[in-house]
Amino acid sequence: MDTNNVNSQNGLGVVRLTAFAIGSTLGSGVFSISGDMAANGAGTGAVLIGWLICGIGMFALMMCFYELNQYRPDLKSGVYSYAREGFGDYMGFNSAYGYWIGAMLTNVSFATLLFASLGYFFPVFGEGNNLISISCASVFIWFTVFLVLRGVSQAATINLIVVIAKILPIIVLVLSILFVRAFKLEIFLDNFWGEPGGLSLVEQVKATTYATVWTFIGIEGAVVISGRAKKSRDAGTATIISFFCLLLIYVMISVLSMGVMTRAELAALGNPPMAGVLEHVLGSWGAIFVNIAVIVSLTGATFTYTMLASEAAYEPAVQRCFPKFFAGENKRKAPASALIISNIVIQVFLIIVLFNESTYQVFYTLSASMVMLPYLLSSMFYLKLVFRKEGELGQLRGRQQLVQRIVAIGGTIYGAWLFYASGITYILITAILYTPGVLLYIWSKNEAGEKPFCNKINLIIFIVLVIMFVASVVMIGNGTIKPF
Numbered sequence: 001m002d003t004n005n006v007n008s009q010n011g012l013g014v015v016r017l018t019a020f021a022i023g024s025t026l027g028s029g030v031f032s033i034s035g036d037m038a039a040n041g042a043g044t045g046a047v048l049i050g051w052l053i054c055g056i057g058m059f060a061l062m063m064c065f066y067e068l069n070q071y072r073p074d075l076k077s078g079v080y081s082y083a084r085e086g087f088g089d090y091m092g093f094n095s096a097y098g099y100w101i102g103a104m105l106t107n108v109s110f111a112t113l114l115f116a117s118l119g120y121f122f123p124v125f126g127e128g129n130n131l132i133s134i135s136c137a138s139v140f141i142w143f144t145v146f147l148v149l150r151g152v153s154q155a156a157t158i159n160l161i162v163v164i165a166k167i168l169p170i171i172v173l174v175l176s177i178l179f180v181r182a183f184k185l186e187i188f189l190d191n192f193w194g195e196p197g198g199l200s201l202v203e204q205v206k207a208t209t210y211a212t213v214w215t216f217i218g219i220e221g222a223v224v225i226s227g228r229a230k231k232s233r234d235a236g237t238a239t240i241i242s243f244f245c246l247l248l249i250y251v252m253i254s255v256l257s258m259g260v261m262t263r264a265e266l267a268a269l270g271n272p273p274m275a276g277v278l279e280h281v282l283g284s285w286g287a288i289f290v291n292i293a294v295i296v297s298l299t300g301a302t303f304t305y306t307m308l309a310s311e312a313a314y315e316p317a318v319q320r321c322f323p324k325f326f327a328g329e330n331k332r333k334a335p336a337s338a339l340i341i342s343n344i345v346i347q348v349f350l351i352i353v354l355f356n357e358s359t360y361q362v363f364y365t366l367s368a369s370m371v372m373l374p375y376l377l378s379s380m381f382y383l384k385l386v387f388r389k390e391g392e393l394g395q396l397r398g399r400q401q402l403v404q405r406i407v408a409i410g411g412t413i414y415g416a417w418l419f420y421a422s423g424i425t426y427i428l429i430t431a432i433l434y435t436p437g438v439l440l441y442i443w444s445k446n447e448a449g450e451k452p453f454c455n456k457i458n459l460i461i462f463i464v465l466v467i468m469f470v471a472s473v474v475m476i477g478n479g480t481i482k483p484f
Contacts (some may be wrong), residue, residue, distance in 0.1 A: 017238030019163075022218075022245055024231060026166050027301055027343035028113050028272070029215035029364070031294050037268035040207035041346040044258045049201075050208030051251050057414025058216050059243055060374060064411035066239055067404065071385065071392055079374035080316050084483035086381030089321070090441065090458035095374040096321050097437040098430075100266060100312040102370035106217070106344055107305040108349045109363035111137040114298040116271040116360065119276025120291045127271065127359065134354040138347060144306040145343050149334050163298030171291045172248055172286075173278050177256045182281045188259035195263070209421040217252050271360065308348070311340035324442045340411065366373045366483070368421060369430045376415030383408040421433040428475065431468035438462060 025342060037047050068075070075081035079099050086090025116128030117138055177183050194204050202409040235387045257266060257277050269276035272294050278286030314335035317326030330335030352358065385393055386408040396404060419427065445452040475481045 007472070012249045013434045014234045014238050014241070017234060018241045018245070021238055021242035022163075025216065025218045025242070025246055026163075026249070027215070027218065028110060028294070029211065029217075030166065030170065030299055031252065031272035031274040031290065031297075032113070032361075033211050033215060033273075034254050034277060035135075035266050035269045036211045037208050037254065038258075038263045039361075040211070041194065041199045042204045043191045043263060044188055044255075045192045046194060046201060046204030047258065047324065048251075049205050051211055051247070051254065053205070053414075053417070054212035054216070055251075057417060058212075058219065058247075060407050060410030061379055061414050061432065062219050062239065062243055063407045067407065068382050068385075072153075079378055080319065080321060080413075083374065083377040084321070086384055086457055087377060088458060089379060090453070090455070090461065093316075093321050093444070094434060095377050096436065096439065098370045098375045098434060100309065100342070101433055101437075102367045102374075103309040104218075104346050105303060105363050105370060106350065107302060107309060107346055109360040109367060110298050110302045110305060110361040111141060112353055112363065114140075114295060114302065114366045115270060116153040117275075117291045117294040117298070120275065120287065121272075127357075127437065129353050129357050129359065131354060132474045134350050138350055140307065141306065141343060141346060141350075142301065144303050145339055147303075148307055148310070148339055149336055150332060151331060162297055165293045165296035165300075167275060169278070169290045170253065172289065173274060173281075174252055174256060175284070176278065176281050177260060180281055183256055183259035185259065188255070189371065191263045206421040206423070208364045209418060210368045212250075213372070213418060216246070216362045216369065217371060219246075247301045249331070264482075273455055275458050286470045301321055304359050306339070306343065306430035309342040310335045313338040313342055317399035318450055322445060329482060364365070364431070365426070366429065369426050370433060372418045372422065373430075373434075374416070376412070376419065379408065383412045418461045425481050428468055428472040428481060430482060431465055432476075435465050435469040438465075475476055 037050070042050065055127075070080075075085060076095075080092055080096035083095035112128040112133075114128065115125045119125035119128060119133070125136075127133075128137075149163065154182035186338055197206065198204075253274070257273075260277060260278055261269075261308075263282075266273065266277070272290065273288040275290035278290050313326045313374070314337075315323055316322040316339065324342065326338045327335070330336040349363070353363070385391070386404050393404065442452045453462060472481065472483075476483060
């Protein structure tokens with residue numbers, strides 16, 4: 001593979017590719033990680049270990065996506081095509097379905113946090129989960145649907161404003177803590193190993209999993225930009241630079257925040273936690289600044305994920321993985337059917353938020369849970385290619401071959417770690433969300449004139465999923481688990 005190959009003389013260079021990758025991945029998680037980790041019981045030591053595991057594992061996982069993009073460019077549909085090619089059509093369907101549900105849950109989380117931030121200025125919105133918040137969130141989301149149906153895409157100017165809104169509070173927070181000298185080593189060390197009698201170190205580290213995964217959801221999208229690169233090598237360089245820039249940002253925010261306020265104080269902060277940290281350092285204007293930035297950022301992010309959720313259903317339908325009615329377009333070539341169906345589901349979840357008074361953390365945790373399977377299947381597929389030495393991978397020797405094996409093994413181990421760290425409760429909850437998808441799978445197979453579950457392994461997987469679904473329903477009924 002020639003990494004110096006020129007894709008396009010007018011393609012993007014390293015700097016623009018890096019900016020694009022950072023902007024598309026940096027989301028709402030950056031505004032809440034310090035408070036969310038503290039609320040989950042993680043001490044400063046566990047947070048550092050959690051970021052170390054995430055840094056190594058997510059980098060390996062990201063490189064799996066990058067190498068798949070390079071060595072199997074024929075697989076155009078990302079997580080769906082990787083899972084289908086490696087493990088059959090039913091696992092391919094589940095990968096696509098999980099990614100679709102995850103995208104919709106992300107939008108629900110965004111909408112809830114958006115109105116929680118508005119609640120700082122207008123108390124009537126509360127924590128973003130009361131009647132007025134959900135009503136306004138519903139109107140806003142359907143307004144974005146209206147715009148997309150009319151063929152309105154996210155303009156470059158809007159995207160630039162959103163990226164600035166994400167970056168500025170981070171710069172202000174870091175500089176303020178350093179120049180005001182708000183960071184206190186004794187505070188940082190006070191709860192380094194967690195509270196006495198609290199969670200064990202392993203449990204604390206596991207408690208950081210969802211927050212760390214949430215901040216990197218979308219990193220796989222960075223590899224897609226390789227087609228826009230001036231050179232293939234530029235895309236690889238930009239992907240690596242963007243990843244380490246994001247990791248540095250997240251670690252700095254976590255570490256500095258834990259040297260400014262105690263774990264208990266961080267855990268008690270309102271939404272978004274970064275606003276509370278900056279208010280502690282600079283006063284009320286710091287909270288005002290962050291909340292405005294969050295509102296601008298999430299307004300753009302909600303618009304983006306409205307389109308992303310519809311595309312996550314539209315593309316599999318084009319590939320005949322989802323029922324063909326998801327592939328319906330209007331006269332402006334917008335994916336109308338997938339867009340409307342996706343937002344009906346989002347509306348249902350918003351109603352669930354209202355009746356359960358759920359927070360944005362609940363839905364980003366569920367979103368992270370849903371994408372764990374697509375991530376694991378993609379890394380396992382790359383592991384399969386590497387050890388079978390398929391295609392150009394079979395021509396690699398020595399150091400190059402060793403590097404590819406380390407990447408494949410590392411990505412797969414991290415994908416497995418995510419399931420282990422999530423715990424049986426969330427695995428059962430995701431089974432509730434995955435199982436109804438079988439109706440769409442059977443529908444699509446009937447449209448293709450094929451029998452579903454003709455493969456015994458697929459049938460066994462489905463049976464196991466149904467058993468987990470039943471167990472989840474029983475446990476929800478007796479109050480053992482609470483999904484929302």
